[in-house]
Amino acid sequence: METFISDYGWIIWLALILVFVTVEMVTLELTFFMIALGSLGGLLSGLLNAPWWLQLIIAVGVSLLLLLAIRPPLLRALKRGGDPSKTNVDALLGLGGRVVLSITETGGQVQLDNGETWTARLSPATPSRTVEPGETITVAEIDGATAIVVPTERTSS
Incomplete structure (x- = not known):
């Protein structure tokens, strides 16, 4: 099983990225986009021959960092300057x-x-x-x- 994950882990990462981006397109709240970027970090570390457990730690770490540090200011920037006119x-x-x-x-x-x-x-x-x-x-x-x-x-x- 370990050799399968080592050989084909990149396919799993690509599938996860595709799923997270698709869900983000439906929700539009930047949560799944940040998780997709974390998965991209896992994919890149896998392409650099990191073991699967390190890929997983990198993906989770990057996702958490983006969710906690980048997402809140992005949401504030998106909500600022909305159209003030009544409809x-x-x-x-x-x-x-x-x-x-x-x-x-x-x-x-x-x-x-x-x-x-x-x-x-x-x-x-x-x-x-x-x-x-x-x-x-x-x-x-x-x-x-x-x-x-x-x-x-x-x-x-």
């Missing part, structure tokens, strides 16, 4: 708009300032009334495909 539902909250079809507690329609037209209903926190077309509103929340809106205070000029 999806978060981008709609607080957005203004105008009423297209009268809004009551049961329904209506608004055109938001971003150009989208949404079905809408009044927020339960607002007094019951009908909001007429042309009045301005603000989106308080999104419930499925319905914007829950609050009428904007009318300012007297």
